[in-house]
Amino acid sequence: MTNEVGEKLQIFAQMSHIRLCQLTPDLFEIEKPLSKREMQIVAWVAVGKSNSEISSILGISENSIDTYMRRAFLKLDVHDRTSAAVKAISMDIVRT
Secondary structure, eight states: OOHHHHHHHHHHHHHHHHHHHHHOGGGGOOSSOOOHHHHHHHHHHHTTOOHHHHHHHHTSOHHHHHHHHHHHHHHHTOSSHHHHHHHHHHTTSSOO
């Protein structure tokens, strides 16, 4: 599979997940809500900001950003930044 096809499949999967979450919101509720800071950071991730950029914007260390992201991953039951952003947007936890 070429990289281009893989990227298109990933986009399709993310779009499908967003639509599924919209149609069945009660299936994707999270047990523990994101904190205000976690929501801020995931929102910045969703618009493409790096940890370094988010650190400068919020005036906290990159280590703190990383810690908040790891907590958000656990709460959202995801393993990467993109999935966290997609899930948070699809659940209307953050808006871009």
